[in-house]
Amino acid sequence: MNERSAHGSNVFATPATRHLLGVQGMHPSRIMPILDLAEHYALLNRSRKTPRDLLRGRTLINLFFEDSTRTRTSFELAGKRLGADVVNMTVASSSVNKGETLLDTAATLNAMHADLLVVRHAQSGAPALLAQKVQASVVNAGDGTHEHPTQALLDALTIRRHFGTFEGLTVAICGDVSHSRVARSNIHLLTALGCQVRVVGPPTLVPGAIGALGVSIHHTMEDGLRGVDVVMMLRVQRERMKGTQVPSAREYFRFYGLDNKRLALAKPHALVMHPGPMNRGVEIDSRVADSDQSVIREQVEMGVAVRMAVLDLLARGGEGA
Amino acid sequence: MKPTIFENVRLIDPASNTDRPGRLLVQGGVIAGIDAPQAEGMPEGADVIDGGGQLVLCPGLVDMRVTIGEPGYEYRETVLSAARAAVAGGITTIAVLPNTSPTIDNPALARLLRARGEETGMIDILPYGALTRECAGREMAEIGLLAEAGAIAFTDGPHAIADSRMMRQMLTYAKGFNALIVQHPEDPSLARGGCATDGELATRLGLPGIPAAAEAILIARDLRLARMTGGRLHFGHVSTAEGLDLIRNAKADGLRVSCDTAPPYFDLNETVIGDFRTYAKLSPPLRTEADRRAVSAALADGTIDAIASDHMPCDADDKRQPFAVAAAGGTGLCTLLAVTLAQVHAGHLGMMEAIGLLTHRPAAVLGSRAGTLAVGAAADLCLFNPDTAWVVRAGDLPGKAQNTPFDGRALEGRVLGTWKKGARVFGAQAA
Numbered sequence: 001m002n003e004r005s006a007h008g009s010n011v012f013a014t015p016a017t018r019h020l021l022g023v024q025g026m027h028p029s030r031i032m033p034i035l036d037l038a039e040h041y042a043l044l045n046r047s048r049k050t051p052r053d054l055l056r057g058r059t060l061i062n063l064f065f066e067d068s069t070r071t072r073t074s075f076e077l078a079g080k081r082l083g084a085d086v087v088n089m090t091v092a093s094s095s096v097n098k099g100e101t102l103l104d105t106a107a108t109l110n111a112m113h114a115d116l117l118v119v120r121h122a123q124s125g126a127p128a129l130l131a132q133k134v135q136a137s138v139v140n141a142g143d144g145t146h147e148h149p150t151q152a153l154l155d156a157l158t159i160r161r162h163f164g165t166f167e168g169l170t171v172a173i174c175g176d177v178s179h180s181r182v183a184r185s186n187i188h189l190l191t192a193l194g195c196q197v198r199v200v201g202p203p204t205l206v207p208g209a210i211g212a213l214g215v216s217i218h219h220t221m222e223d224g225l226r227g228v229d230v231v232m233m234l235r236v237q238r239e240r241m242k243g244t245q246v247p248s249a250r251e252y253f254r255f256y257g258l259d260n261k262r263l264a265l266a267k268p269h270a271l272v273m274h275p276g277p278m279n280r281g282v283e284i285d286s287r288v289a290d291s292d293q294s295v296i297r298e299q300v301e302m303g304v305a306v307r308m309a310v311l312d313l314l315a316r317g318g319e320g321a
Numbered sequence: 322m323k324p325t326i327f328e329n330v331r332l333i334d335p336a337s338n339t340d341r342p343g344r345l346l347v348q349g350g351v352i353a354g355i356d357a358p359q360a361e362g363m364p365e366g367a368d369v370i371d372g373g374g375q376l377v378l379c380p381g382l383v384d385m386r387v388t389i390g391e392p393g394y395e396y397r398e399t400v401l402s403a404a405r406a407a408v409a410g411g412i413t414t415i416a417v418l419p420n421t422s423p424t425i426d427n428p429a430l431a432r433l434l435r436a437r438g439e440e441t442g443m444i445d446i447l448p449y450g451a452l453t454r455e456c457a458g459r460e461m462a463e464i465g466l467l468a469e470a471g472a473i474a475f476t477d478g479p480h481a482i483a484d485s486r487m488m489r490q491m492l493t494y495a496k497g498f499n500a501l502i503v504q505h506p507e508d509p510s511l512a513r514g515g516c517a518t519d520g521e522l523a524t525r526l527g528l529p530g531i532p533a534a535a536e537a538i539l540i541a542r543d544l545r546l547a548r549m550t551g552g553r554l555h556f557g558h559v560s561t562a563e564g565l566d567l568i569r570n571a572k573a574d575g576l577r578v579s580c581d582t583a584p585p586y587f588d589l590n591e592t593v594i595g596d597f598r599t600y601a602k603l604s605p606p607l608r609t610e611a612d613r614r615a616v617s618a619a620l621a622d623g624t625i626d627a628i629a630s631d632h633m634p635c636d637a638d639d640k641r642q643p644f645a646v647a648a649a650g651g652t653g654l655c656t657l658l659a660v661t662l663a664q665v666h667a668g669h670l671g672m673m674e675a676i677g678l679l680t681h682r683p684a685a686v687l688g689s690r691a692g693t694l695a696v697g698a699a700a701d702l703c704l705f706n707p708d709t710a711w712v713v714r715a716g717d718l719p720g721k722a723q724n725t726p727f728d729g730r731a732l733e734g735r736v737l738g739t740w741k742k743g744a745r746v747f748g749a750q751a752a
Binding site for chain 2: 242244251
């Protein structure tokens with residue numbers, strides 16, 4: 001039995017789903033098979049028995065217009081564990097900040113006959129624009145403040161591994177929601193899966209209109225964390241700690257940082273998550289980050305598995321499977 | 322401390338809508354009882370203050386806009402000298418602007434100011450926290466930490482937040498702490514270089530003008546931003562008819578907005594600067610008679626929530642300059658009550674409304690529990706004779722700073738005694 005027959009229909013098999021540009025609007029019937037396959041790869045990764053020939057002969061290009069060692073490495077590992085030829089292209093965004101240039105890049109990539117394109121870009125919508133012009137399947141590895149779909153999928157997988165279900169869970173997403181693609185993707189995915197989602201943060205970092213995405217808005221951690229099953233912290237950029245959004249890191253930590261006292265407001269079994277890299281002492285106390293409730297390292301592990309599942313499914317979709 | 326009984330006084334407490342003859346007992350620093358005039362019973366050894374049926378006893382005044390020189394400008398005024406001036410005016414609680422040196426943009430400084438007020442034993446200081454670091458209008462101050470340290474509200478004092486985006490962010494962020502933002506309503510670019518209200522008088526005197534519209538323009542913008550963000554907004558020393566109309570309409574629409582004004586803006590008009598009297602150089606500048614009347618009307622119709630002294634001490638060297646370069650600002654602690662009473666004597670304002678604008682209404686804006694004669698409340702009291710006539714003389718005022726714009730003004734109404742937490746802090750024992 002090979003991997004393909006073992007895991008049923010391919011959720012990326014239609015032209016409309018040739019890419020993974022976001023999770024907004026994704027139905028649970030598409031999400032669950034990805035998580036199932038990722039779970040399978042998580043087990044194989046632990047036993048070091050990954051199918052090295054699955055993507056043999058396929059070319060995966062990691063096209064990063066913005067630095068991200070962690071995400072790039074995770075995709076690189078995922079591709080290599082499936083046997084793909086992985087090429088990393090890091091492009092300084094300053095030289096490629098115009099749409100025309102992005103499309104020139106697309107033409108170049110087409111000429112190289114890449115099969116899979118993993119794109120990180122500082123502008124929302126850039127991977128979608130590229131996807132219209134390239135023959136390869138595009139995976140959005142984070143675009144501006146829009147989406148980071150594989151992060152949301154790996155977060156969902158981590159949550160499912162601990163609770164077995166999403167129904168009835170309450171998740172608090174805390175911090176700089178305004179600038180977070182992770183927050184947006186998680187809101188879309190977790191609400192689709194039946195979770196109650198809260199966003200928590202200072203009003204300057206929580207868009208007033210985010211309620212339209214089906215979440216409740218809380219401006220104090222005490223209010224937002226009470227009784228939740230999952231506390232998902234977001235990274236706060238240090239440049240926001242000065243100026244007009246947040247007055248200082250010490251004030252941010254005092255009112256919006258996650259420490260043991262605040263975590264105690266959540267349910268006793270609550271998970272602590274963070275997409276990384278963490279600012280210890282700014283959004284999260286080290287004792288919480290390193291506690292038994294923290295699943296931050298498990299998220300990293302699930303990241304590789306989810307990306308393997310996504311690459312696998314997209315590659316097979318490209319075959320018209 | 323011995324108990325004190327005030328007998329034969331007219332008790333005025335707008336917080337409880339009280340205006341009647343009566344007597345009031347102070348014991349243990351708090352108001353222990355309020356009786357009818359002929360009520361029986363008196364603690365042994367109590368000090369008795371007899372009002373002779375003439376004197377008014379009201380809550381100690383709450384002044385929500387005071388600049389003092391400490392820290393940094395002690396040559397102008399110190400906490401102690403400001404406290405002496407305040408209690409001479411019947412004031413027992415002052416909200417102090419943060420544009421000192423260093424600026425009150427650090428929680429430790431807010432705590433320090435509160436403690437300095439307590440040390441005097443005469444007044445409570447409610448420190449404003451800076452809205453931006455160093456009141457420079459560039460980076461947000463630590464609003465949450467300052468609030469924890471006792472900052473009562475947030476403002477850059479005499480500096481308006483000029484940048485619309487910045488003001489939006491301030492209102493938005495402060496909302497998370499339900500913090501009040503106090504704005505100096507004057508468009509800085511329109512006011513730049515000016516020293517008198519634009520118009521005929523400024524033209525005759527050859528003084529660079531500030532259009533009255535500078536106030537309305539900023540108020541209009543900020544009201545729109547308050548509507549957008551849901552933040553709590555207060556305008557200090559509003560002085561124009563147009564600005565007040567905007568606030569009146571916003572209140573009617575249910576916006577969480579409030580404002581105060583200061584005695585110069587309802588008692589004086591721009592003609593006072595006619596002979597280049599720098600003591601009458603204020604910020605905002607004195608306005609036309611039409612604006613003065615509009616401010617008086619807005620006191621009566623409730624548009625204005627509080628009368629603040631807008632006390633701004635300057636030393637002689639700051640004022641002894643050509644008008645355009647002299648420092649702006651006037652003292653006001655000692656004259657706050659009497660100038661307000663002028664509106665009562667002129668029939669523009671009821672006594673109850675006037676005292677309300679000086680006590681529980683500013684306290685309510687600031688979220689303070691001061692400004693009431695309720696049994697159990699701190700015995701912060703002001704005893705005054707509403708009919709005593711006196712003339713304001715710069716040079717004779719209590720406190721360090723003498724730069725009063727009311728120099729030479731004849732007033733009716735004089736403070737005879739002030740009590741802070743039951744202790745007499747102003748006035749002779751035999752009132």
